[in-house]
Amino acid sequence: MTSNQQLSSGNPSVDIEYRRKKNAxxxxxxxxxxxxxxxxxxxxxxxxxxxxxxxxxTVPFIMLLAVVQVIFQLYYFMHMSHKGHEAPSLFLxxxxxxxxxxxxxxxxxxxx
Amino acid sequence: MHxxxxxxxxxxxxxxxxxxxxxxxxxxxxxxxxxxxxxLFASLFATYLALKDKVPSTSHALAKDxxxxxxxxxxxxxxxxxxxxxxxxxxxxxxxxxxKMMVWLGLTVLLGAGFxxxxxxxxxxxxxxxxxTFTSSAFGSAFYTLVGFHGAHVAFGLxxxxxxxIRNSKRGLNLYNAPKFYVASLYWHFIDVVWVFIFTVxxxxxxxx
Numbered sequence: 342m343t344s345n346q347q348l349s350s351g352n353p354s355v356d357i358e359y360r361r362k363k364n365a366x367x368x369x370x371x372x373x374x375x376x377x378x379x380x381x382x383x384x385x386x387x388x389x390x391x392x393x394x395x396x397x398x399t400v401p402f403i404m405l406l407a408v409v410q411v412i413f414q415l416y417y418f419m420h421m422s423h424k425g426h427e428a429p430s431l432f433l434x435x436x437x438x439x440x441x442x443x444x445x446x447x448x449x450x451x452x453x
Numbered sequence: 454m455h456x457x458x459x460x461x462x463x464x465x466x467x468x469x470x471x472x473x474x475x476x477x478x479x480x481x482x483x484x485x486x487x488x489x490x491x492x493l494f495a496s497l498f499a500t501y502l503a504l505k506d507k508v509p510s511t512s513h514a515l516a517k518d519x520x521x522x523x524x525x526x527x528x529x530x531x532x533x534x535x536x537x538x539x540x541x542x543x544x545x546x547x548x549x550x551x552x553k554m555m556v557w558l559g560l561t562v563l564l565g566a567g568f569x570x571x572x573x574x575x576x577x578x579x580x581x582x583x584x585x586t587f588t589s590s591a592f593g594s595a596f597y598t599l600v601g602f603h604g605a606h607v608a609f610g611l612x613x614x615x616x617x618x619i620r621n622s623k624r625g626l627n628l629y630n631a632p633k634f635y636v637a638s639l640y641w642h643f644i645d646v647v648w649v650f651i652f653t654v655x656x657x658x659x660x661x662x
Contacts, residue, residue: 360467361548368544375537382533382652386526389657396661407653411646418540418642425471428481432488440495447499 374417381410456629465549465626470635473628483636487643494647497599498654504595505659513590514583516659525656528571529648532607535564536645539638546634551626554634558618561641565611572604596655603651606644613637 385403388394394402416422421429456473458464466472471480506515542557576597579585587597614637621630 357463364544364547368541371537371540371544375533375540378533379530382529385653385657386522386529389660390522399661400658403653403657407649410649414536414642414646414649418536418645419639429484429487432484433491436488436491437495439492440498443492443496444499444502447503451503 371417374413378410378413381406456627458628460549460627462549466628467547469547469626469628469631471632473632476628476632479632479636483639487639490643490647494599494602494650497595497602498650501595501599501655504591507592508590513592514579514585515592516655517662519579519583519585520656520659522656522660524571524575525652528568528575529652531564531568531571532645532648535561535568536642538564539641543635543638546626546631549626554626555618555622558614558634562611562614562618565607565614565641569604569607569611572600572607576601600651600655603644603647606647610637610641610644613640 385406388399388402415433420426421433456475469476471477508515538557538560542554542561545551545553545557585593585596587593617630617633617637621633624630
Protein backbone atom coordinates (compact mmCIF):
# COMPACT_ATOMS: atom_id res chain seq x y z
CA MET A 342 0.00 0.00 0.00
CA THR A 343 2.08 2.86 -1.32
CA SER A 344 0.17 5.83 0.09
CA ASN A 345 0.60 4.46 3.62
CA GLN A 346 4.28 3.70 3.15
CA GLN A 347 4.98 7.27 2.10
CA LEU A 348 3.57 8.56 5.35
CA SER A 349 5.01 5.84 7.56
CA SER A 350 7.14 7.00 10.47
CA GLY A 351 7.30 3.54 12.06
CA ASN A 352 4.91 4.64 14.78
CA PRO A 353 1.27 3.99 13.76
CA SER A 354 -0.32 6.41 16.24
CA VAL A 355 1.94 9.26 15.03
CA ASP A 356 0.89 8.49 11.43
CA ILE A 357 -2.81 8.61 12.31
CA GLU A 358 -2.38 11.90 14.12
CA TYR A 359 -0.52 13.31 11.13
CA ARG A 360 -3.21 12.18 8.68
CA ARG A 361 -6.02 13.52 10.84
CA LYS A 362 -4.29 16.88 10.93
CA LYS A 363 -3.77 16.78 7.15
CA ASN A 364 -7.45 15.95 6.60
CA ALA A 365 -8.59 18.74 8.94
CA UNK A 366 -6.29 21.18 7.17
CA UNK A 367 -7.72 20.19 3.78
CA UNK A 368 -11.25 20.58 5.13
CA UNK A 369 -10.42 24.14 6.18
CA UNK A 370 -9.25 24.92 2.64
CA UNK A 371 -12.48 23.46 1.31
CA UNK A 372 -14.61 25.62 3.60
CA UNK A 373 -12.62 28.67 2.42
CA UNK A 374 -13.16 27.72 -1.24
CA UNK A 375 -16.87 27.22 -0.51
CA UNK A 376 -17.08 30.76 0.93
CA UNK A 377 -15.35 32.09 -2.17
CA UNK A 378 -17.77 30.18 -4.41
CA UNK A 379 -20.75 31.67 -2.56
CA UNK A 380 -19.16 35.11 -2.88
CA UNK A 381 -18.59 34.69 -6.66
CA UNK A 382 -22.21 33.56 -7.07
CA UNK A 383 -23.47 36.62 -5.16
CA UNK A 384 -21.35 38.93 -7.33
CA UNK A 385 -22.67 37.30 -10.53
CA UNK A 386 -26.32 37.63 -9.43
CA UNK A 387 -25.73 41.22 -8.23
CA UNK A 388 -24.14 42.17 -11.58
CA UNK A 389 -27.35 41.06 -13.32
CA UNK A 390 -29.74 42.45 -10.68
CA UNK A 391 -28.18 45.95 -10.91
CA UNK A 392 -29.33 46.96 -14.34
CA UNK A 393 -26.70 49.69 -14.75
CA UNK A 394 -24.24 47.64 -16.84
CA UNK A 395 -24.39 46.86 -20.54
CA UNK A 396 -24.54 43.26 -21.78
CA UNK A 397 -21.08 43.73 -23.33
CA UNK A 398 -19.68 44.03 -19.81
CA THR A 399 -22.00 41.73 -17.85
CA VAL A 400 -21.80 38.62 -20.07
CA PRO A 401 -17.97 38.23 -20.16
CA PHE A 402 -17.83 39.21 -16.47
CA ILE A 403 -20.26 36.55 -15.23
CA MET A 404 -18.65 33.95 -17.55
CA LEU A 405 -15.29 34.70 -15.92
CA LEU A 406 -16.83 34.31 -12.45
CA ALA A 407 -18.32 30.94 -13.51
CA VAL A 408 -14.95 29.69 -14.79
CA VAL A 409 -13.18 30.70 -11.54
CA GLN A 410 -15.89 29.02 -9.47
CA VAL A 411 -15.62 25.80 -11.50
CA ILE A 412 -11.83 25.76 -11.00
CA PHE A 413 -12.43 25.86 -7.22
CA GLN A 414 -14.97 23.07 -7.53
CA LEU A 415 -12.66 20.84 -9.64
CA TYR A 416 -9.38 21.42 -7.81
CA TYR A 417 -10.60 21.59 -4.21
CA PHE A 418 -13.97 19.79 -4.00
CA MET A 419 -13.07 17.13 -6.58
CA HIS A 420 -9.46 16.90 -5.34
CA MET A 421 -7.82 17.51 -8.72
CA SER A 422 -5.07 19.41 -6.88
CA HIS A 423 -3.97 16.09 -5.30
CA LYS A 424 -1.28 13.83 -6.67
CA GLY A 425 -2.32 11.01 -9.02
CA HIS A 426 -4.77 13.10 -11.08
CA GLU A 427 -2.79 13.12 -14.35
CA ALA A 428 -5.21 10.80 -16.19
CA PRO A 429 -8.33 12.60 -14.85
CA SER A 430 -6.86 15.92 -16.02
CA LEU A 431 -6.20 14.46 -19.48
CA PHE A 432 -9.78 13.13 -19.72
CA LEU A 433 -11.38 16.32 -18.43
CA UNK A 434 -9.35 18.72 -20.57
CA UNK A 435 -9.83 16.56 -23.69
CA UNK A 436 -13.58 16.66 -23.04
CA UNK A 437 -13.41 20.40 -22.42
CA UNK A 438 -11.47 20.93 -25.67
CA UNK A 439 -13.98 19.01 -27.79
CA UNK A 440 -16.81 20.78 -25.96
CA UNK A 441 -15.39 24.28 -26.54
CA UNK A 442 -14.85 23.55 -30.26
CA UNK A 443 -18.52 22.48 -30.42
CA UNK A 444 -19.69 25.69 -28.72
CA UNK A 445 -17.47 27.75 -31.03
CA UNK A 446 -18.80 25.97 -34.15
CA UNK A 447 -22.44 26.46 -33.14
CA UNK A 448 -21.85 30.11 -32.23
CA UNK A 449 -20.24 30.88 -35.60
CA UNK A 450 -23.02 29.09 -37.52
CA UNK A 451 -25.58 31.56 -36.15
CA UNK A 452 -23.25 34.58 -36.28
CA UNK A 453 -25.13 36.34 -39.12
CA MET B 454 -5.10 -4.91 0.55
CA HIS B 455 -8.28 -6.85 -0.09
CA UNK B 456 -11.74 -5.46 -0.42
CA UNK B 457 -13.20 -7.91 2.14
CA UNK B 458 -10.67 -7.04 4.83
CA UNK B 459 -12.24 -5.89 8.10
CA UNK B 460 -10.89 -2.39 8.68
CA UNK B 461 -10.32 -0.47 11.89
CA UNK B 462 -9.52 3.14 12.57
CA UNK B 463 -5.83 2.15 12.81
CA UNK B 464 -5.64 0.11 9.59
CA UNK B 465 -7.72 2.49 7.46
CA UNK B 466 -5.44 3.70 4.60
CA UNK B 467 -4.73 7.35 3.76
CA UNK B 468 -6.39 7.04 0.34
CA UNK B 469 -9.18 4.45 0.82
CA UNK B 470 -10.75 5.47 -2.51
CA UNK B 471 -7.69 4.21 -4.41
CA UNK B 472 -6.10 1.46 -2.32
CA UNK B 473 -7.32 -1.63 -4.20
CA UNK B 474 -7.01 -2.47 -7.89
CA UNK B 475 -10.78 -2.35 -8.29
CA UNK B 476 -10.85 1.10 -6.67
CA UNK B 477 -8.07 2.38 -8.95
CA UNK B 478 -9.96 1.16 -12.03
CA UNK B 479 -13.18 2.69 -10.76
CA UNK B 480 -11.47 6.04 -10.18
CA UNK B 481 -9.90 6.08 -13.67
CA UNK B 482 -13.04 4.89 -15.43
CA UNK B 483 -15.19 7.42 -13.66
CA UNK B 484 -13.02 10.34 -14.71
CA UNK B 485 -13.14 9.07 -18.30
CA UNK B 486 -16.93 9.11 -17.97
CA UNK B 487 -16.82 12.69 -16.63
CA UNK B 488 -14.74 13.72 -19.68
CA UNK B 489 -17.51 12.28 -21.87
CA UNK B 490 -20.17 14.06 -19.80
CA UNK B 491 -18.32 17.33 -20.39
CA UNK B 492 -18.68 16.81 -24.16
CA LEU B 493 -22.36 15.88 -23.78
CA PHE B 494 -23.24 19.00 -21.79
CA ALA B 495 -21.09 21.25 -23.99
CA SER B 496 -23.08 20.06 -27.03
CA LEU B 497 -26.34 20.84 -25.24
CA PHE B 498 -25.01 24.29 -24.25
CA ALA B 499 -23.96 24.94 -27.87
CA THR B 500 -27.43 23.93 -29.09
CA TYR B 501 -29.11 26.13 -26.49
CA LEU B 502 -26.95 29.16 -27.38
CA ALA B 503 -27.75 28.70 -31.08
CA LEU B 504 -31.51 28.33 -30.50
CA LYS B 505 -32.01 30.79 -27.63
CA ASP B 506 -35.09 33.00 -28.19
CA LYS B 507 -35.74 31.37 -31.58
CA VAL B 508 -39.54 31.35 -31.51
CA PRO B 509 -42.05 31.19 -34.40
CA SER B 510 -44.07 34.29 -33.42
CA THR B 511 -44.01 37.28 -31.07
CA SER B 512 -46.69 35.70 -28.85
CA HIS B 513 -44.08 33.27 -27.45
CA ALA B 514 -42.28 34.07 -24.22
CA LEU B 515 -38.53 34.79 -24.49
CA ALA B 516 -35.78 34.09 -21.95
CA LYS B 517 -36.10 37.56 -20.37
CA ASP B 518 -39.89 37.06 -19.88
CA UNK B 519 -39.51 33.63 -18.27
CA UNK B 520 -36.63 33.71 -15.82
CA UNK B 521 -36.72 35.21 -12.34
CA UNK B 522 -33.64 35.90 -10.20
CA UNK B 523 -34.95 34.81 -6.74
CA UNK B 524 -35.93 31.26 -7.78
CA UNK B 525 -32.65 30.65 -9.62
CA UNK B 526 -30.73 32.10 -6.67
CA UNK B 527 -32.36 29.80 -4.11
CA UNK B 528 -31.85 26.75 -6.37
CA UNK B 529 -28.17 27.70 -6.83
CA UNK B 530 -27.62 28.07 -3.08
CA UNK B 531 -29.24 24.67 -2.40
CA UNK B 532 -27.05 22.87 -4.93
CA UNK B 533 -23.86 24.71 -3.97
CA UNK B 534 -24.42 23.91 -0.27
CA UNK B 535 -25.09 20.26 -1.13
CA UNK B 536 -21.65 20.21 -2.76
CA UNK B 537 -20.11 21.31 0.55
CA UNK B 538 -22.05 18.73 2.58
CA UNK B 539 -20.77 16.01 0.26
CA UNK B 540 -17.20 17.28 0.81
CA UNK B 541 -17.84 16.93 4.57
CA UNK B 542 -19.07 13.37 3.99
CA UNK B 543 -15.81 12.46 2.22
CA UNK B 544 -13.80 14.13 5.01
CA UNK B 545 -15.43 11.78 7.52
CA UNK B 546 -14.97 8.83 5.13
CA UNK B 547 -11.21 9.49 5.13
CA UNK B 548 -11.27 9.57 8.94
CA UNK B 549 -13.21 6.25 9.08
CA UNK B 550 -16.23 7.95 10.71
CA UNK B 551 -19.06 6.01 9.08
CA UNK B 552 -22.01 7.51 10.98
CA LYS B 553 -20.89 11.09 10.42
CA MET B 554 -20.37 10.36 6.73
CA MET B 555 -23.93 9.00 6.51
CA VAL B 556 -25.36 12.11 8.22
CA TRP B 557 -23.63 14.44 5.76
CA LEU B 558 -24.66 12.29 2.81
CA GLY B 559 -28.23 12.42 4.11
CA LEU B 560 -28.04 16.23 4.20
CA THR B 561 -26.69 16.20 0.64
CA VAL B 562 -29.67 14.15 -0.49
CA LEU B 563 -32.14 16.50 1.25
CA LEU B 564 -30.60 19.61 -0.35
CA GLY B 565 -30.56 17.90 -3.75
CA ALA B 566 -34.22 16.93 -3.36
CA GLY B 567 -35.03 20.57 -2.50
CA PHE B 568 -33.31 21.68 -5.68
CA UNK B 569 -35.23 19.14 -7.75
CA UNK B 570 -38.53 20.24 -6.16
CA UNK B 571 -37.83 23.85 -7.18
CA UNK B 572 -37.07 22.74 -10.74
CA UNK B 573 -40.34 20.81 -10.99
CA UNK B 574 -42.22 23.90 -9.76
CA UNK B 575 -40.33 26.09 -12.25
CA UNK B 576 -41.04 23.90 -15.31
CA UNK B 577 -44.68 23.60 -14.28
CA UNK B 578 -44.88 27.39 -13.98
CA UNK B 579 -43.42 27.92 -17.48
CA UNK B 580 -45.75 25.38 -19.08
CA UNK B 581 -48.97 26.66 -17.48
CA UNK B 582 -48.34 30.39 -17.21
CA UNK B 583 -46.32 31.02 -20.41
CA UNK B 584 -47.24 27.99 -22.57
CA UNK B 585 -43.50 27.49 -22.92
CA THR B 586 -43.33 23.74 -23.63
CA PHE B 587 -40.91 21.26 -25.14
CA THR B 588 -42.65 21.46 -28.53
CA SER B 589 -43.79 25.12 -28.56
CA SER B 590 -40.56 26.44 -30.14
CA ALA B 591 -36.93 25.59 -30.92
CA PHE B 592 -36.07 27.72 -27.87
CA GLY B 593 -38.37 25.56 -25.72
CA SER B 594 -36.84 22.30 -27.00
CA ALA B 595 -33.28 23.50 -26.42
CA PHE B 596 -34.11 24.88 -22.96
CA TYR B 597 -35.89 21.78 -21.65
CA THR B 598 -33.27 19.45 -23.13
CA LEU B 599 -30.35 21.24 -21.47
CA VAL B 600 -31.91 22.07 -18.09
CA GLY B 601 -33.94 18.84 -18.06
CA PHE B 602 -30.86 16.74 -18.74
CA HIS B 603 -29.18 18.38 -15.77
CA GLY B 604 -32.30 17.79 -13.65
CA ALA B 605 -32.24 14.13 -14.68
CA HIS B 606 -28.60 13.96 -13.55
CA VAL B 607 -29.63 15.38 -10.16
CA ALA B 608 -32.43 12.81 -9.87
CA PHE B 609 -30.05 9.99 -10.84
CA GLY B 610 -27.41 11.25 -8.39
CA LEU B 611 -29.98 11.29 -5.57
CA UNK B 612 -31.04 7.69 -6.34
CA UNK B 613 -27.41 6.63 -6.55
CA UNK B 614 -26.37 8.13 -3.21
CA UNK B 615 -29.53 6.84 -1.50
CA UNK B 616 -28.99 3.34 -2.91
CA UNK B 617 -25.39 3.00 -1.69
CA UNK B 618 -26.41 4.50 1.69
CA ILE B 619 -29.17 1.91 2.15
CA ARG B 620 -27.11 -1.00 0.79
CA ASN B 621 -24.18 -0.25 3.09
CA SER B 622 -26.11 0.98 6.14
CA LYS B 623 -25.28 -2.14 8.20
CA ARG B 624 -21.94 -2.93 6.59
CA GLY B 625 -19.94 0.04 7.85
CA LEU B 626 -16.95 1.38 5.94
CA ASN B 627 -14.54 -0.94 4.15
CA LEU B 628 -12.35 -0.86 1.08
CA TYR B 629 -15.21 -2.34 -0.95
CA ASN B 630 -17.61 0.54 -0.45
CA ALA B 631 -15.31 3.52 0.23
CA PRO B 632 -14.54 3.96 -3.52
CA LYS B 633 -18.29 3.73 -4.25
CA PHE B 634 -19.02 6.62 -1.88
CA TYR B 635 -16.09 8.60 -3.25
CA VAL B 636 -17.13 8.20 -6.91
CA ALA B 637 -20.76 9.11 -6.09
CA SER B 638 -19.53 12.31 -4.43
CA LEU B 639 -17.42 13.14 -7.53
CA TYR B 640 -20.57 12.74 -9.62
CA TRP B 641 -22.44 15.06 -7.28
CA HIS B 642 -19.74 17.76 -7.59
CA PHE B 643 -19.80 17.42 -11.35
CA ILE B 644 -23.56 18.10 -11.32
CA ASP B 645 -22.78 21.31 -9.45
CA VAL B 646 -20.06 22.22 -12.00
CA VAL B 647 -22.65 21.91 -14.79
CA TRP B 648 -25.17 23.97 -12.80
CA VAL B 649 -22.67 26.84 -12.42
CA PHE B 650 -22.68 27.16 -16.22
CA ILE B 651 -26.46 26.69 -16.44
CA PHE B 652 -27.24 29.50 -13.99
CA THR B 653 -24.69 31.72 -15.74
CA VAL B 654 -25.39 30.94 -19.41
CA UNK B 655 -29.12 30.15 -19.30
CA UNK B 656 -30.54 32.23 -16.45
CA UNK B 657 -28.23 35.20 -15.86
CA UNK B 658 -27.37 35.72 -19.55
CA UNK B 659 -31.06 35.17 -20.36
CA UNK B 660 -32.04 38.02 -18.08
CA UNK B 661 -29.31 40.30 -19.41
CA UNK B 662 -30.88 39.89 -22.85
